[in-house]
C-alpha cells in the first residue's frame with residue numbers, strides 16, 4: 015500500500031509547515047488528489063488517522079478533494095473528461111491528447127492555531 | 128486560527144532526492160531503465176537474457192529491488208555485472224532515498240546502462256519516479272489481458288511494454304488483439320515487444336532497441 019508512503023510524506027510536509035508558522039494545533043488540512051494520481055482517498059484517510067496520532071495534526075479534518083481527469087485535443091480544440099484512463103477525443107477519436115488534470119497530489123491549504 | 132496556503136507536492140521529498148540522483152546519473156553518463164511488472168511475470172529472466180547479450184558491448188549495473196530475498200540479485204550477479212540489492216522489507220515500491228543509498232554502493236565509472244528492477248507490483252511503483260530515462264513494463268500472458276485496463280498508470284508511463292511468455296498463449300485465454308488495442312489506447316507511443324525466455328523470441332529486438340536508445344542518449 016503506497017498510500018502509507020504518500021501520507022507519511024504529506025504529514026512530514028504538514029508538520030514542517032506548521033512549525034514554520036508557529037502552529038501548536040492543526041485543525042484542518044485539504045489535499046488535492048487527482049483521479050490519475052494512483053492514490054486512493056479512502057486508503058489515504060485511513061493511513062492519516064493512524065499516522066497523525068501523537069502529532070499536532072491528530073484529530074484534524076483531513077479533507078481530500080478529488081480532481082477529475084481531463085485532457086484536450088489539439089486538432090479539435092476541445093477539453094473533455096478522461097474515462098477509464100483512455101484519453102480518446104470524443105470528437106475526432108484521436109489518441110494523442112494532452113492530459114490537463116488528474117495527476118494532482120498536493121497539500122492545498124491548512125488551518126490551525 | 129491561521130489559514131495557510133500550502134500548495135506543495137506531497138512527494139516533494141522524493142522528487143528532490145530523485146532530482147539529486149538524476150544529476151549524479153547524468154554526470155556518470157548513465158542511461159537509466161526502471162523495469163516494472165507484477166510478481167512472476169518473468170522480468171528477472173528477461174533481464175538475465177538482456178545482460179548476457181549486451182554485457183560485452185555495454186557496461187551494465189543493476190539495482191535489484193525485492194521485498195525480502197536476495198535470490199534475484201544472485202541470479203544477476205552470476206552474469207558478472209555489478210549489482211546492488213535493496214530489500215524494501217515489505218515496502219511495495221522503490222523510492223528516491225533507496226536509490227540514493229544503492230548508488231553510493233556502485234562504482235559507476237565507465238558504466239553506460241543502469242537497470243533498476245523495481246519491486247514486483249503493478250500499482251505502487253508507478254507513483255514514484257526514480258530519475259529513469261525509460262520505463263519498461265513487463266506483462267506475462269498467464270496474467271490475463273485485462274491488466275492494462277485495470278492498472279493503466281504503469282502502462283501509460285512506459286516507453287516499452289513487454290508481453291512475456293508468448294509461447295504459452297495457446298494454453299491461456301490471453302487475447303493478444305485486445306491487449307494491443309488497450310495499450311494503443313492507453314499509451315499510443317509505447318513500443319510493444321513480444322518475448323519468450325523459452326524460445327528466445329523478441330530478445331534480439333529488445334536488445335537492439337535498447338542499444339539504439341543508449342547510443343542516442345550518450346553519443347560516443
Ligand SMILES: [Zn+2]
Pocket residue numbers: 087088089090091103104105106107108
Ligand atoms: Zn479531437
